[in-house]
Amino acid sequence: MHVGVDIGGTKVLAVEVTGSGDDLAVAASAQVPMPGRDAPDAEVEEAVARAALDVAAGRPLAAVGVSAAGLVDRERERVRFAAHLPWRDAPVRARLAALLGTTVVLDNDANCAAHAELVAGALRGTSAALLVTVGTGIGGAVVVDGRVHRGANGLAGEFGHVQVVPDGLQCECGLKGCWEQYCSGRALERLTRVTLGSHLDGREVATLAREGDRTAREAFATIGTWLGVGIAGLVSAYDPEVVVVGGGVSAVGDLLLEPARSALVGALQGTAYREVPAVVPTRFGPEAGAVGAALMAAEARR
Amino acid sequence: MHVGVDIGGTKVLAVEVTGSGDDLAVAASAQVPMPGRDAPDAEVEEAVARAALDVAAGRPLAAVGVSAAGLVDRERERVRFAAHLPWRDAPVRARLAALLGTTVVLDNDANCAAHAELVAGALRGTSAALLVTVGTGIGGAVVVDGRVHRGANGLAGEFGHVQVVPDGLQCECGLKGCWEQYCSGRALERLTRVTLGSHLDGREVATLAREGDRTAREAFATIGTWLGVGIAGLVSAYDPEVVVVGGGVSAVGDLLLEPARSALVGALQGTAYREVPAVVPTRFGPEAGAVGAALMAAEARR
Numbered sequence: 001m002h003v004g005v006d007i008g009g010t011k012v013l014a015v016e017v018t019g020s021g022d023d024l025a026v027a028a029s030a031q032v033p034m035p036g037r038d039a040p041d042a043e044v045e046e047a048v049a050r051a052a053l054d055v056a057a058g059r060p061l062a063a064v065g066v067s068a069a070g071l072v073d074r075e076r077e078r079v080r081f082a083a084h085l086p087w088r089d090a091p092v093r094a095r096l097a098a099l100l101g102t103t104v105v106l107d108n109d110a111n112c113a114a115h116a117e118l119v120a121g122a123l124r125g126t127s128a129a130l131l132v133t134v135g136t137g138i139g140g141a142v143v144v145d146g147r148v149h150r151g152a153n154g155l156a157g158e159f160g161h162v163q164v165v166p167d168g169l170q171c172e173c174g175l176k177g178c179w180e181q182y183c184s185g186r187a188l189e190r191l192t193r194v195t196l197g198s199h200l201d202g203r204e205v206a207t208l209a210r211e212g213d214r215t216a217r218e219a220f221a222t223i224g225t226w227l228g229v230g231i232a233g234l235v236s237a238y239d240p241e242v243v244v245v246g247g248g249v250s251a252v253g254d255l256l257l258e259p260a261r262s263a264l265v266g267a268l269q270g271t272a273y274r275e276v277p278a279v280v281p282t283r284f285g286p287e288a289g290a291v292g293a294a295l296m297a298a299e300a301r302r
Numbered sequence: 303m304h305v306g307v308d309i310g311g312t313k314v315l316a317v318e319v320t321g322s323g324d325d326l327a328v329a330a331s332a333q334v335p336m337p338g339r340d341a342p343d344a345e346v347e348e349a350v351a352r353a354a355l356d357v358a359a360g361r362p363l364a365a366v367g368v369s370a371a372g373l374v375d376r377e378r379e380r381v382r383f384a385a386h387l388p389w390r391d392a393p394v395r396a397r398l399a400a401l402l403g404t405t406v407v408l409d410n411d412a413n414c415a416a417h418a419e420l421v422a423g424a425l426r427g428t429s430a431a432l433l434v435t436v437g438t439g440i441g442g443a444v445v446v447d448g449r450v451h452r453g454a455n456g457l458a459g460e461f462g463h464v465q466v467v468p469d470g471l472q473c474e475c476g477l478k479g480c481w482e483q484y485c486s487g488r489a490l491e492r493l494t495r496v497t498l499g500s501h502l503d504g505r506e507v508a509t510l511a512r513e514g515d516r517t518a519r520e521a522f523a524t525i526g527t528w529l530g531v532g533i534a535g536l537v538s539a540y541d542p543e544v545v546v547v548g549g550g551v552s553a554v555g556d557l558l559l560e561p562a563r564s565a566l567v568g569a570l571q572g573t574a575y576r577e578v579p580a581v582v583p584t585r586f587g588p589e590a591g592a593v594g595a596a597l598m599a600a601e602a603r604r
Binding site: 071080081083088089127128140142144145149150151152153154155156157158159161162163164165166173174175178229232233234236237238239240241267268269270272273274275277 | 373382383385390391429430442444446447451452453454455456457458459460461463464465466467468475476477480531534535536538539540541542543569570571572574575576577579
């Protein structure tokens, strides 16, 4: 069997997928907490292995796809840097292959998500498109000619660390004013901390927003507006047919996407004279990275 | 003969090119003032025709390439919108073909410049690259797989209107905080107005900077820093091998490019763990758009 494992800032999610096209589905999943960005590398690697083995539940693993929220090199061997993970130029693919005793393929989480959406989701049949994932931080992927465009060094799509506010909020990556400081689970927590308390994570803020809590809704409107402003810049630069939004925070749906669509129109040059791309959710939502990694694992074994 | 005409915010430049590869050169050129963004469309079209006929100097025109600083549609028939030109969804190619009585090809100025650099300049042999033109405003082009990537609607590369400062300076395009408000000939004029007087244009500020004038040098350092910050965002998104900088303001060379290179390193995530692309001048400088348009005209006739 093939398993896909997605490593985000707060959790490690493993999935098994079955079927194809419209029938592609997650057959089983397992989740373990991410040990944290200050944990030893090995602890994160063990968490990945544990999640994969949980899903396998005793069945032999033919291949494991690993989706990581960080800079993955062009050879897809190493995680070079990750704002929310401990790895620094670490040979993650080989380490996990040794740990799991099976074939491992590694890619950036947003590239994995874009692959899943291209194969069986919201990007099927598109040529020029963008995917933005909103989770602990922001990830992204660029689709050109119907394929994930990797860039000169495999690092294309790192949208989260584009500066949107000069000398703005301090980012975990060391820079200031990065887009993900204004539009992410972390931003939600920051925006609601004073009124709702510091115990809430992004998921709980989402639950409150769906229930109508005003502070929670305003927080989503704020990060949604920042999502649209950032997307406007990417649309000016790329001119995509469609922008697909995934990641854990996007599970809230239109509470995030509606303000993003409004802000996109408001921040795009010459909208009276040009197309404004649709902003739509991913099909696979917060599982897109893991699903894409599982598909890559299956392809690696063919 | 084939002529390329570039229409910028302040001037219309026509060139004839000869040779190919390293020997490609501008054999003749002519320049007329741009009538301005509030002039009637026909006046700008007549200026284009006049510049082309000046260069032709009585020789028959086989084809004319036209490079326009604005949004050109995917069919390359219409200028849809331009912050510094009067055209609004105007059938510019057909109008100029009628006026000149010859074949006319139309493209966005930065796409033309990128074409010139790909054929015979700083982008020869590159696969993933970006071109940024700094003139009255900012233009841009995206190179993927060694070709100009046009996007879903032909509008890729409109970097100038990416927001870099929330609620920032008012832009001619109607938005606020656009990148070109902080890095352009207009920005140079604004930064030097109080100390050096309102009569100076970008070219004169450049002359003063070369002569060592402190205000002029600081103005170039300021817009160069903004150039680097903006390029950092594009590098995060695209991961190019190289970033080529052209446009009239870039003629000043390292007075602009050195602060841009420093700011790029300072504003890019994880530089200890990733490649930082070189920031280099175009080969064809302020003439790149016109040269590329001339090459497109020659190709259209083959």
